[in-house]
Each structure stands twice: as C-alpha cells, then as structure tokens.
Amino acid sequence: MELTAADVPALVRGAEVLGSGGGGDARAGGILVSRLLRGGSVDLLDPEASDPGLLVSAVGMVGATVVFTEQLPGGGEFTRALDAVQRWTGVRAGAVASVEAAGLNAATALVTALSAAGSPLPVVDLDLCGRALPRLDQFSLAVAGSDITPLALALPGGQVVVVDGGDAVTTERSVRSVLAGGGGWAAIAVGPRPLAELRRHALAGTTRRLLEVGRRLLALPDAPGPAAVAAAAGGQVLAAGRVLEVVRHRGAGEGGFGRGSLVVRDRATSALLRLEMENEYLLALADGDVVATTPDVLAVLDRRAARPVSCDRVRRGDDVVVLRLDAPRFWHEPARLDAVGPRAFGYDVDPVLPGVPA
Amino acid sequence: MSTPDLAALLHLPGWRGAVRHVAGPLDGPPPGDVVLGDGGGATVVPGAGPGTLLCLTGAVGAGAADAWRLEAQLRRAADAGVVAVLLPAAAEPTGATRLLCSRLGLALLVADEPVLQRALEAAVALAAPEVARARAVRAVSGAAGASAQDGAGFVRLLQRTLDLPVAFLDGRGAVLHRGSDPVPTAALRSGEPVPQRTVLPAGDGGGTLLAHPVLLPGVRAAQRWFVAAAPGWADVEAVADCLAVAAATVAARLGVDRLGLERDARARASLLTDVLAGGDGPDAELRRRAAAAGWALDGWHVGVRIGAPATTDTAGSRDEVAAAFADGGLAPVVVEHGDGWSAWITLPRPPAAETVRELAEDLRQVHRALRRHLRSWTGVGRPHGGPGGIARSLAEATDAAGLAAGRTEQGCFLHVDQLGVAQTLLAWTRTGTFPPAARSLLEPLGPPGSDLVTTLAAYLDQESSLVQTAAVLGVHRNTVAARVARVQQLLEVDLTDRDQRLALHLACRAVQGG
Numbered sequence: 001m002e003l004t005a006a007d008v009p010a011l012v013r014g015a016e017v018l019g020s021g022g023g024g025d026a027r028a029g030g031i032l033v034s035r036l037l038r039g040g041s042v043d044l045l046d047p048e049a050s051d052p053g054l055l056v057s058a059v060g061m062v063g064a065t066v067v068f069t070e071q072l073p074g075g076g077e078f079t080r081a082l083d084a085v086q087r088w089t090g091v092r093a094g095a096v097a098s099v100e101a102a103g104l105n106a107a108t109a110l111v112t113a114l115s116a117a118g119s120p121l122p123v124v125d126l127d128l129c130g131r132a133l134p135r136l137d138q139f140s141l142a143v144a145g146s147d148i149t150p151l152a153l154a155l156p157g158g159q160v161v162v163v164d165g166g167d168a169v170t171t172e173r174s175v176r177s178v179l180a181g182g183g184g185w186a187a188i189a190v191g192p193r194p195l196a197e198l199r200r201h202a203l204a205g206t207t208r209r210l211l212e213v214g215r216r217l218l219a220l221p222d223a224p225g226p227a228a229v230a231a232a233a234g235g236q237v238l239a240a241g242r243v244l245e246v247v248r249h250r251g252a253g254e255g256g257f258g259r260g261s262l263v264v265r266d267r268a269t270s271a272l273l274r275l276e277m278e279n280e281y282l283l284a285l286a287d288g289d290v291v292a293t294t295p296d297v298l299a300v301l302d303r304r305a306a307r308p309v310s311c312d313r314v315r316r317g318d319d320v321v322v323l324r325l326d327a328p329r330f331w332h333e334p335a336r337l338d339a340v341g342p343r344a345f346g347y348d349v350d351p352v353l354p355g356v357p358a
Numbered sequence: 359m360s361t362p363d364l365a366a367l368l369h370l371p372g373w374r375g376a377v378r379h380v381a382g383p384l385d386g387p388p389p390g391d392v393v394l395g396d397g398g399g400a401t402v403v404p405g406a407g408p409g410t411l412l413c414l415t416g417a418v419g420a421g422a423a424d425a426w427r428l429e430a431q432l433r434r435a436a437d438a439g440v441v442a443v444l445l446p447a448a449a450e451p452t453g454a455t456r457l458l459c460s461r462l463g464l465a466l467l468v469a470d471e472p473v474l475q476r477a478l479e480a481a482v483a484l485a486a487p488e489v490a491r492a493r494a495v496r497a498v499s500g501a502a503g504a505s506a507q508d509g510a511g512f513v514r515l516l517q518r519t520l521d522l523p524v525a526f527l528d529g530r531g532a533v534l535h536r537g538s539d540p541v542p543t544a545a546l547r548s549g550e551p552v553p554q555r556t557v558l559p560a561g562d563g564g565g566t567l568l569a570h571p572v573l574l575p576g577v578r579a580a581q582r583w584f585v586a587a588a589p590g591w592a593d594v595e596a597v598a599d600c601l602a603v604a605a606a607t608v609a610a611r612l613g614v615d616r617l618g619l620e621r622d623a624r625a626r627a628s629l630l631t632d633v634l635a636g637g638d639g640p641d642a643e644l645r646r647r648a649a650a651a652g653w654a655l656d657g658w659h660v661g662v663r664i665g666a667p668a669t670t671d672t673a674g675s676r677d678e679v680a681a682a683f684a685d686g687g688l689a690p691v692v693v694e695h696g697d698g699w700s701a702w703i704t705l706p707r708p709p710a711a712e713t714v715r716e717l718a719e720d721l722r723q724v725h726r727a728l729r730r731h732l733r734s735w736t737g738v739g740r741p742h743g744g745p746g747g748i749a750r751s752l753a754e755a756t757d758a759a760g761l762a763a764g765r766t767e768q769g770c771f772l773h774v775d776q777l778g779v780a781q782t783l784l785a786w787t788r789t790g791t792f793p794p795a796a797r798s799l800l801e802p803l804g805p806p807g808s809d810l811v812t813t814l815a816a817y818l819d820q821e822s823s824l825v826q827t828a829a830v831l832g833v834h835r836n837t838v839a840a841r842v843a844r845v846q847q848l849l850e851v852d853l854t855d856r857d858q859r860l861a862l863h864l865a866c867r868a869v870q871g872g
Contacts, residue, residue, distance in 0.1 A: 245454045247425070261425055263454035272458050276426050285426055288433025288458055349430070 002041040003110065003123075008034050013217050014210025015106030016308035017233055017325065020297045022280035023103015023132030024065025025310075032072060033107045036114035043122035045095060047204045052196035055091060056124050057082055059112045060099035062136065062153075062175060063185030066312075068104065077154045077187035078112035084152035084160045085189040093121070093192035099139065101127035101206035108187070123207075124195065130203035130328030131297050133340060134257065134279040135172050140330060141190070142168035143339040144201040153178060153186040161186075203328045209234075223304045226321045232306070233299065235325035236354070238284050238292060239266040239273035240303065243318045262300075262314055264322055273322055275300070277311040282345050284324065293351045295327035295340040327353065362483055362490075363388040364442055364465055365591030367411075369521050370490070372479040373469075377444070381456035382465040386441045392481040393440075394474070408439030411484070413477035415446065429455055436462035444480075446473045491596035494519050498600045502607040509582065510535040512604045520586060520597055527583040530731055534582070541587050542567060551580035553598065558587065565589040570601035572609045574616055577671050581612050616674070623673040623694040626651065630693045630700060638746035653691050654704040660714070661739035661751030662690060662721060663759040665698040666732060672699060679728065686724040698734070698759075700752055709741050718773040725771045735763040735770035796865035802848040806869040810848070813841040815866035818859060 003011075008030045015026035059078055061068060086092050098109035105127075113121040128139040128148075141148045149171055150164035161178050163171055179186060216232035224232075226240035241264055248260040257278045264273045273291075276283035281298035284291050292298060300309045303319040314320075331340055332353070338344065341351040362370075364384045368377060389411040395403030396415065406412045412435050428451055435443055442465035445451075450468045459466040469476045483490050497519045502512070509526035513535045516524040523539035531548035533541075545556040545567045554569040566588045571580035584601045588594050629651055636644050640655060648655050664679065666672065672694040679699050680692050690701040703717065718738055725736040737758025739751035754774040762772040803810035813831060817838065820826035824842070828835040842853070851858045 244457070245452060247452065265457075270461070272454055272461065274426055274429060274454065283426060285429055285433075287461055288429040288431075288436070290430060348427075 001044050001046075003037075003044050004041045005034050005037045005039075007211060008037070010211050010214030010218055011106060011207075012214065013307070014212070014214030015102055015104075016310075017213050017217070017299045017301075017323075018101070018106070018130075018206065018210050018297055019103035019132040019299075019308065019310065020280040020282075020294075021277060021300060021308070021311040021314075022134065023100065023105060024061070025069045026103050026106055028065075028069045028072060029104045029107025029111070033110045033114070036111060040114075040120070042110050042113050042120055044207060045122050045124045047124050047126050047195060047199055050095075050124060050195055052194065052199070054094045054124070054195040055192040056095045056097050056126065056195050056198055057085060057093035057192040058097045058099045058109075058126075058128055058141075058190040058198075058202070060105040060108045060188055061185060062099075062188050063179040063183075065104050065185070067184040073156060073187070076115060077156060078108060078189070079115045079117070080160060081152045081154035081187040081189040082112060082116070084154065084162055085150060085191050088150050088152065088162045088164065089191045091192045095122045095124050095195075097124045097126040097128075097198065097202065098207070099127065099188060099190065100129040100132060101125075101203075101210065102129065102132040105132075106207065106210060112187075112189075124198075125207045126195075126198050126202045126204050127206045128190075128202055130206050130330060131295065132280055133295075136175055137168035137172045138340055138344070139168070139190075140203055140336075141201050142171075143336050146197070146201045148190055150191040151175075152189050154189075155182040155186045157183055203330050206328070217306050220306050224306055226303070229301055229303075229306050229321050230323055233301075233323055233325060235297070235299070235323040238286065238298075238322040238324050239264045239271065240321045241265045241267035241319070243314060243316050243320060244272070246314060246316050260311060264300075264320060275322065276347065278345055279311065281311060283342055283347050283349070284322070290349050290352050292324040292354065293342045293347070293349065294345065295331040295337070295351070296353050297323075297325035297327065299323045299325065324354065362487055362593065363591060364467075365589075366593065367480055367483060368467075369591060370479050370483050371493075373476060374521060377467050377469040377476055378447075380450065380466050380468050381459035382442070383460070383463055384465055386463065386465060389441045389480075389484060392477050392484060394477060403435070406435055406438050406440050410440050411442045411444065411477075411480055412440045413444040413473055413480075414449070415473050415477075425452060425455055429458055432459060432462060432464060432466070436464040441465060442467060444469055444473060444476065446471060487593065491593055491599065494593075494596045495599045495603060499603045499607075502603060508611075509608060512584070512608065513537050516584070516586065516600055516604060520588075520592070520600060522586045522588055522592060522597065524584070524586045527585060529580050529582060531583065539587075541585050543585055546583060546585055548580065548583065551578065553602070555594070555598075565592070566594055568594065568597050568601055570598070570605040572605045572612060574609060574613055574674075577616075577674065578669060579671060579674075581674070582608060584608075619673050619676075623676065626693045627695055629653070630695060633745070634749045634752070636745060637749065638744050640745045651691075655745040655748070658705045658708050658741045658743045659702045659747040659751045660705070660709075660717060660741050661748065661753075661755035662701040662703070663698065663737045663739075663752060663755035664701065664725075664728070665735045665737075665759045665763060668697050670697065670732070670734075672697070675732065678731065682724050682728045685727060686720050688720060688724060700755075702748055702751060705741065708743065714741060714775065718775070721773075722769070722771050726769065729770070735759055736772075737762050738771075738773040740774050792864075793868045796868035799849075799861070799865045800869055803845060810841055810845055811866065811869065813838060814845050814862065815870060817842055817853075818863045818866060822853065 012026045012030035059082060096109050096112050098105055109123050113123050128141055139148050148168055150162055153161040163174050213233050220232055226237045230237045243262055244265050245263040248258055250258045260277045262275050271287050274285045275281050282294045284298055300314055301321045302309055303321050337351055342349045390409040393405045393410045393412050395412055444467045447468045447470050501515050513524050513526050517537035523541045525536035525541040526534050528534055531543060531546050542558055546569050551571040551573060556567045558565050558567050568588055569583050569585040572582035574581055584604050586597050588597050629647055632644055676694055683690055690703045692699050692701045721738050728734055737755040739754030742750040758772040758774045762770045800811055816830050817827045824835045824838050828838045846853055853859055
C-alpha cells in the first residue's frame with residue numbers, strides 16, 4: 001500500500017495509542033513526515049508478500065524525546081545513521097523498517113525512507129517492539145536471541161557512532177552513555193539483514209494496526225462513550241472517569257527512569273484504577289487487584305476528544321478513559337514475556353494478559 | 359465479656375495517641391487475632407484470615423512510590439477477610455489508598471514506631487480482655503491505697519486510667535469536681551442510691567452514663583457520686599469496677615469524718631438540752647460549757663426551728679444548713695435536734711420591731727434557699743431576753759414550725775409575730791385531744807366537708823349573716839336559713855349563746871383543718 005499525507009493524522013493518533021503513554025510525541029514525527037511527503041507517497045510493504053531476500057535496516061530514534069520535540073531535526077540524521085551502518089557492514093539496505101512502530105518512532109522509518117538520496121526507499125511494515133518500549137535490550141531481535149549490532153547512531157551535533165559486538169544489555173548501556181554525552185537523542189540504524197530473518201524475529205503489521213486504530217478513533221463523534229472508544233481502539237475499558245491523584249518520583253525505576261502513579265475513579269462503579277508508569281503505562285490495579293500489565297498496551301485517552309494522554313502530560317482532574325489493548329502475540333511466549341513483562345520493569349508481579357488464555 | 363473492637367483498641371494505653379485511624383470503617387466486627395506480616399512481600403501473609411488484625415512491619419512500600427504494592431497487599435488482606443491493617447507511620451498512604459480502604463471495608467491504622475510493640479499490646483488485649491480490665495482496676499485501687507485520695511484526686515486518676523470524662527458529685531447530683539471534659543450528669547437519678555447505668559441519648563454523644571454512689575452504713579442517701587460517660591468503645595465493666603473502687607475508698611474516708619461529725623452533734627444536742635433545762639439561772643458549769651461552744655446565753659435570742667422528715671440525715675446535712683444561713687448573712691448557733699435543727703440568733707439588746715421584721719425576712723430567704731435542696735419547714739419565735747430566752751423563743755419557733763409544716767401556701771414558713779392570737783389558739787386545736795372531741799361534737803351533721811358542716815363553718819365565719827353566708831357558699835339565703843335551723847335542731851344548740859358559738863367555731867376549724 002502507499003502512504004500519503006492524508007494518512008498522517010491516522011498514523012499519529014494510532015501511534016499515540018500504541019505508545020502506551022510513552023514513545024515520544026507522535027505529532028512531531030507526523031509533522032516531519034508531512035513535510036517530506038508533500039504530494040508524494042511511500043510504499044508500505046507487507047512483509048509476508050515481499051521478497052525474503054530483501055535486505056532491511058530497522059531505523060528510528062532513541063533518547064530524550066522531549067529534546068527532539070523542542071527542535072525538529074531535518075531528516076538528514078536518519079540517512080547519516082543508515083549510511084554509516086551500510087558503510088560499516090558493506091551491505092546496502094533495499095528497504096527500511098522501524099525499530100519501534102509506536103509513538104514518535106511510528107514516523108521515523110518513513111522519514112528515513114523519504115530522506116534517502118534519489119527515490120524514496122520502500123518501508124516494510126515490521127518493527128522491533130510492536131508497541132512502545134523504552135530500552136534497546138527489549139528489541140525483539142535481542143529478545144529472540146539475535147544480535148542488534150552492528151548499529152549506527154547519528155547524533156544531532158554531526159557525530160556518528162557505530163556500536164558493534166557485545167550483548168544487548170551492554171549495547172543499551174553504551175548507547176545511553178553516548179546519548180548522555182551528545183545531545184540527548186540520536187537517529188539509529190540497525191545493520192541490514194534479510195527480511196526472512198526479520199519475519200522470525202520482528203513484529204509484522206504494527207503500522208497497519210495503528211493506521212486502523214487511528215482512523216477509527218478519528219471517525220468518532222465528539223465526546224464518545226467509553227465503550228465506543230474501546231471498540232475503535234480495539235481494546236477494553238479499564239476505567240472511565242476523573243484522575244484523582246498523580247504522583248511522580250524521579251529515578252525510582254529500573255533504568256533510572258522516573259516512576260509515577262495515577263489513580264482514576266471510575267464514574268460508573270467508583271472503582272479505583274491505579275496505573276503505574278515509567279516512560280509508559282505499565283501496570284493497572286483495579287481496587288488493588290492487578291488487572292492488566294505490560295506488554296499489553298495501556299492507554300489513557302482524553303474522554304472528550306479520544307486523544308491519548310501521555311505519562312508526562314496526565315494531570316489530576318483529567319477526565320479520561322483507560323484502555324487495555326492486546327500486546328502483539330510475539331510477546332506471549334514465556335521467555336519473551338520475561339523481557340517485557342512487569343518484572344522487566346521492577347514490578348514484582350506476574351504478567352496479567354487478559355487476552356491470553358491462562 | 360466480648361473482645362475489644364477497633365475503637366476500643368485505639369484507646370489501649372499504648373495505642374492512645376500513638377496509633378491513628380486513617381481510613382476505612384471502625385465499626386466492623388472486633389478482630390479476633392493479630393497477625394504479623396512483612397509489608398514488602400508480594401505474597402499473601404500466612405494466617406491473615408477472616409477477622410484478623412494484620413500488622414505490616416518491615417519495608418512497607420517505601421512511601422508513595424510503592425503505593426501499588428501496598429494497595430495490592432490491602433486488597434489481598436480484604437479478600438482474605440482481614441478487618442484492619444496496621445502500618446508504620448512512615449508508610450502512611452495517600453488519599454487514593456485511603457479511599458480504596460473505604461471501598462474494601464478495611465480499617466487502616468497507622469502507628470508510630472515501634473509497630474511490633476503496638477501489635478503485641480493489641481494481641482494481649484484481644485487474647486485476654488480481663489487482663490486489661492484488671493490492670494485498670496489495680497491502677498485505681500493501688501493509687502487509692504498509696505495516698506488518701508480526695509474526690510478531685512480520684513477524678514484525675516480515673517480520667518487518666520479510663521480516658522473518659524469523669525465527675526465527682528455531691529449527694530444531690532451537683533458537680534463538685536470534674537475533669538477536662540463535661541459529663542452529662544442530668545441522666546443521674548440521685549434519689550436512687552444504687553449503681554446506675556443509663557443509655558445516653560445521641561445528643562450527649564451516646565454511650566452509657568455510669569454512676570456509683572458513695573454510701574455510708576446506716577445512711578440511706580448517697581453521700582457523693584462518681585459518674586463517668588462511657589462511649590461505645592469503652593469497656594463498661596472496667597469503668598464500673600474502677601468507679602466502685604473509688605467510691606469505696608471515698609466512703610471509708612467519709613466514714614471517718616462522719617464519726618467526728620456524729621460526736622460533735624451529740625455534744626451540741628446535750629448542751630442544748632441542758633441550756634433549755636437551765637432556764638433563766640444556768641449554773642457556772644453550764645455557762646462555762648456554753649462559752650466553750652461559742653454560745654452566748656445572755657442578750658436577746660430569736661429562735662429558729664427547721665423541721666425535716668424523719669429520714670433526713672440531720673448530722674450529715676448540718677453543714678448545708680449552716681452554709682444556707684451564712685449565704686443569707688446570718689451566723690446563728692445551729693444544733694441537730696430531733697427531726698431537724700434548732701438555731702438561734704443572739705442580739706446584744708432588745709431589737710426594734712423593724713429589726714425583727716427584717717430579720718424574719720432574712721430568715722425567710724434562708725428557708726427558701728434551703729428548701730431548694732431539702733424538704734423542710736421553718737418557724738421563727740419572738741425575741742426573748744436572757745438565758746431562758748433561748749428556750750422561750752425556741753418553744754415559739756417550734757410551735758410555729760409545727761404549723762408551717764402544713765402551710766404550703768405560705769412556703770412552709772411562719773413567724774410567730776405574724777401568727778396572731780387566733781392562730782396561736784388554732785395551734786392549740788391541733789393538740790392530740792381536741793380534734794377527736796371536735797369530730798364527735800359535729801358528728802350529727804355528717805362527715806367533715808358535708809353541706810351542714812360547711813354551712814355552719816361559713817355562717818360562724820360570717821358573723822351569723824345569712825346574706826354573707828349565702829354569697830360565700832353560692833346558694834340562696836333561704837337554703838342557708840334552713841340549714842342553720844337544721845344544725846340547731848340536730849346539735850340541740852343555741853347559736854345565739856356565745857360560749858356555744860365559740861366551741862362550735864373551734865370545732866369547725868379543727869375538723870376542716872383550717
């Protein structure tokens with residue numbers, strides 16, 4: 001299928017939902033894509049219908065999304081990262097995919113494809129998260145036992161860093177230290193590999209999913225009921241009502257990220273829904289009972305506009321609908337669940353995935 | 359006795375002030391057991407089952423960052439039937455968690471460190487409530503034995519021990535001492551000298567008013583009262599026991615005082631007897647004893663007799679009588695004498711009529727003040743001079759008091775000067791022998807109050823005027839004339855004979871109680 005500027009609003013809205021409260025500001029990515037697309041289009045390839053030998057590089061952005069939002073990049077950072085990893089490996093990518101087709105990164109593969117020299121590269125509807133996840137060692141490649149290196153980072157200051165060798169955790173640590181010293185964010189490109197390998201080790205169809213979710217949400221009337229919002233997003237209502245309390249703690253989480261918690265009182269049942277958050281919403285407790293956890297997507301949407309509210313923007317008094325959306329099936333295998341389940345974020349509870357039969 | 363509920367636990371000596379109730383219901387079923395748990399664990403605390411008090415120790419959620427963990431813990435506790443959770447104050451939860459406790463019906467308590475100590479105290483109180491009660495009683499009895507406690511001391515001690523509003527009242531229910539909080543003493547029935555328990559209306563804070571009388575052997579009325587207002591959480595039995603211990607101690611102390619009181623009363627009564635018998639020429643020995651008692655035999659005396667029902671504790675109430683005189687600006691000699699008190703005021707010289715009138719008015723005020731507490735009647739004699747004047751004035755006062763007893767319309771107060779000769783005569787008609795004679799004299803006319811007796815009395819009162827009598831009785835004069843004729847016929851008397859008229863007039867007054 002071809003993506004045009006008309007698809008951007010749906011892309012942004014869907015990316016916000018799968019961001020699970022994090023993943024950066026999808027609108028910033030949307031603005032960038034719109035600017036590069038103008039009257040043109042990008043090919044979004046179905047991974048199953050494409051050539052298994054096609055070499056694909058997963059690209060995206062890592063680091064502090066706030067900095068990114070304050071000063072939009074030109075798009076050149078992404079091609080620099082892609083060029084660097086191609087030079088390092090000596091392999092040219094025939095297409096790009098996304099490291100994380102949610103939040104801000106829902107647009108970065110498109111930006112990379114559109115910024116490539118000559119005609120735009122096609123984009124394969126594949127990514128390494130299937131939702132927003134905060135760390136590189138949570139990339140599906142790493143979790144499935146495949147290397148995520150070599151990878152190249154293009155920093156906003158013009159520097160390029162190639163990371164090769166080492167395990168995923170070491171890579172994550174190296175990348176963080178580079179970001180800490182170099183502007184807070186970077187474009188990232190993972191070394192090209194055949195589509196056949198990515199079919200086994202990555203998540204397919206995330207962009208298609210978020211486009212559908214986005215379109216249905218945008219088609220909702222003003223102030224839709226919680227059930228209508230849930231149906232449009234393809235999820236379930238956990239609570240609908242006012243935010244009673246928001247508490248944030250700096251640096252309490254696993255990766256040194258800030259932790260936080262919010263409580264929504266359901267208007268219909270008066271039940272208290274507590275959401276635990278780090279960069280994303282990770283855990284939901286209804287009246288003290290754990291009812292949903294990562295890797296399922298937990299989304300908080302403004303009740304009037306059905307627009308997702310991110311972890312850093314949610315405030316006391318907001319009138320919201322809290323939804324749970326199924327995680328990609330890829331994550332349901334127990335060994336993979338360990339990498340993205342509650343314990344991976346330091347919450348000492350078993351994953352509760354209502355969509356998965358026990 | 360049932361085990362203490364949560365509200366009662368909050369008043370345990372160690373808990374008071376150290377443990378706070380922050381959320382959830384307090385009025386649930388009383389916990390049966392205390393279970394200790396590590397708040398940091400994510401698993402169910404073993405033993406935290408139905409009806410338990412779960413005390414979480416250890417790293418219970420390091421503050422609000424682990425609110426979710428605490429909430430999960432609380433939810434599991436509520437699901438298991440735990441009635442209350444005790445947390446260290448450091449883990450005091452935010453508003454949403456408190457709200458959750460209300461939703462779960464789980465009481466949430468927070469305690470200053472050490473939580474383990476609080477848990478232990480709760481365990482003891484729940485396992486053996488009698489121990490807690492025994493401790494309270496022992497605290498009161500121990501303190502009572504250690505030093506002689508007065509009412510005020512006991513009020514302080516009881517308030518400290520029981521943590522309840524306590525008051526010490528006099529025999530009629532007036533507050534003598536009370537602690538910092540008022541006690542709704544209106545519920546006390548001071549006329550019933552037995553331990554009382556009264557359910558208080560919600561307006562007084564509800565709960566139970568407990569009252570224990572301080573009784574002396576042989577004296578029917580309560581000397582003092584201890585009262586305490588026990589709210590719903592309080593251990594009423596412990597309160598009752600503590601009040602009883604306090605009352606017994608105060609009674610023993612009052613008993614000792616009473617002994618002296620009775621001895622003094624006897625001495626005064628015997629001195630008065632001698633003074634009354636001594637007439638105008640008391641011997642030197644009597645004069646010396648009177649002087650030693652502070653009694654002035656010379657001068658002019660105005661006697662006052664205060665009568666009271668035979669059940670009155672005259673020795674015990676003497677101070678109140680003396681106080682009533684003092685409040686009225688008077689300082690008479692007061693002696694317990696028969697069923698009441700004899701008193702007299704001594705003046706240095708013969709008083710002017712005006713002085714006597716003013717004195718009588720003062721005495722009337724004293725009598726009124728006294729009657730607010732005490733059923734009594736008072737007679738006042740005329741001033742008489744010399745040592746024998748005491749006896750003469752008291753005799754008049756006693757006659758007047760005898761008349762005053764039945765004169766409620768005069769406030770049960772009579773002054774001999776205002777009696778007049780006729781009333782003195784009438785007083786004579788109240789002697790034991792006259793009324794039977796009067797009744798037999800008028801018997802042919804029918805019972806007292808019959809038409810003929812009434813008509814005869816009115817006819818004599820109206821100086822034999824048929825017209826006036828008819829007006830007073832509200833009948834026709836011919837009816838009066840007919841009745842008078844019938845009376846003369848039945849009694850075979852001549853109403854024109856002044857001797858017979860006088861005899862009949864007195865007889866009418868006697869039988870009609872006028």
